[in-house]
Amino acid sequence: MTDLVPSQDHIELARSVRKMLDKRSDSQAVRDAFNGFDAELWSTLCEQMGVAALAIPEESGGAGFTLAETYVVLEELGRALTPSPLLASVTAAAALTDSPLLEEIAAGTVATLAWSGVTGPADAPVGVTFEDGKLTGSVSAVLYGDVAEIILVAAEHDGGVGLFSVDPSAVSRTKVAGLDPTLSFATLEFDGVTAETITLDAASALATAHRVGTLAAAALQVGCAQRGLDMTVDYTKTREQFGRPIGSFQALKHRMADLLVRVQMSRAGAWAAVQAHVNDAPNADRLAAAAGSYCSDAAVEVGGETVQLHGGIAITWEHDAHLILKRAQALNQLFGLPHQQRATLI
Template identity: 75%
Template structure:
């Protein structure tokens, strides 16, 4: 039976993560983190892994994890989205889903906080996106963009071969491997280009079609969590500003037209959260409608985050486009997440196919 609403344990987990992020990932800390070599605060990441165990939540105990589920990881990701915290958790969740029970050592390393990523065109596209890497005993090709691809300590690569599509583990120090960090619109989300020139690799699975389908669903739901959190941040900022900013001698939040616009923002946030939670629960409990609910959540949450981010900028007026204000970070985060795991129209196509 699914949990239609978060349990008390989920609420307490969210509160614990929020309390930590409020202290360690405020606006100034976020801006300092994006200037770090990896694009995130390594000390904060270590604290999240050591004190909360965020990287281990969805990994089974027999593989070195905490033995919880994607629902608990969803709770953490939503809080990371709300605070706009740069973090490698999304990349590691996707990689650990692809890895599954097939490599105990790598799973245990991910659970302890080692950053992992999956180099696959499906991460930044729909599941049918063409794979540009070939395996003929070694890997050849280029994947771009790859989440945290320049700093990942565990690198998984999807490649075509004569018998189908496979999943391979690559040593980040291997000869012929080149990883280049990419500049993007969103400074809080790290991407890189991964180039492979006759790179040695260990096959994890030579028939990875089912693995990738599940991973694409997990990635869609993890991204939806970040989108819900991002939209919540935009709503919170806008409501607070509308109470403070005065025009014609009264707070602008008292104007009926702006009340309606903020009410619409609230509806989008709440519907996104409900849809994403239902989809996560369906996945956790392996419900027959899990794939359809994930596609629905991926479509709605992506468009809702973009709409709320746009309204956040509009309702803040001129200050929203300044570097000093965080409104532009909300918009940039929403735009970056919008590109992951298929655009909304692709998710809708999957929903009806």
């Protein structure tokens, strides 16, 4: 049965995560974790709230919940702009079935999926080959590829595309400078790296990972857009012009009302797509693509308006408004651009 709105349990989970992030992931904490993540906060989230284990089955060491619970956590992480490897780990875990690696991921070990589909559509060319037990090629940019302790690699072989795991110490990893300092990327190079085969037919696993990754990114986008809207509304209540708060001007009211509609529609669309995935609905792929497209566009629009409506202060390094726009633009590049997501609906 599809839950059209979050349950009371989901609401309480969101409150608990928000309470922790308000204390541990304020503006200064976010900046301190630029180009990486706060390992202590990540450990606390995993040990006290089990965020990495939520969508992993109990028999694989997880909590046995669903992607819906993970979505709730990701939206709060998006709202706080928290640098976190949860998106990378959730995507990697979605490509695995009955693997011992799932237990490690559930415990908080950072995992990533080195596959061109993470930064592109599901049918993006694969740049790594598997032959005689070894991987050759490169993948860029890989989410948290510079720090991941579990690396899964999609690679072509004579029979198609398979999924493999490698020893991180055997991989050449080069950190990639990005627009958004709250996300981390790296280029991974494989020069005859010995690999352990997970499956030689990874088509279904990668399709699932792409759908889950799209929905996980949408959750971050909804949270990011909500943060931008909240900041903008608060600012226009205090910034005065001509003796009045600028939020009292009708033109700005209309612009913020439009942003509210975008945020609410994003949240509704993403939640519907997550529920379709959880319930294995026939239209789950289409809803995920629709949510990915809409949430990407909406987050970028809200980020742009956040900067515009804050005025000159928004482009200063000290203010957080520019971080909203940078996060929105970076997430926009993951799991296919909006127009590529829309193309799958035709």
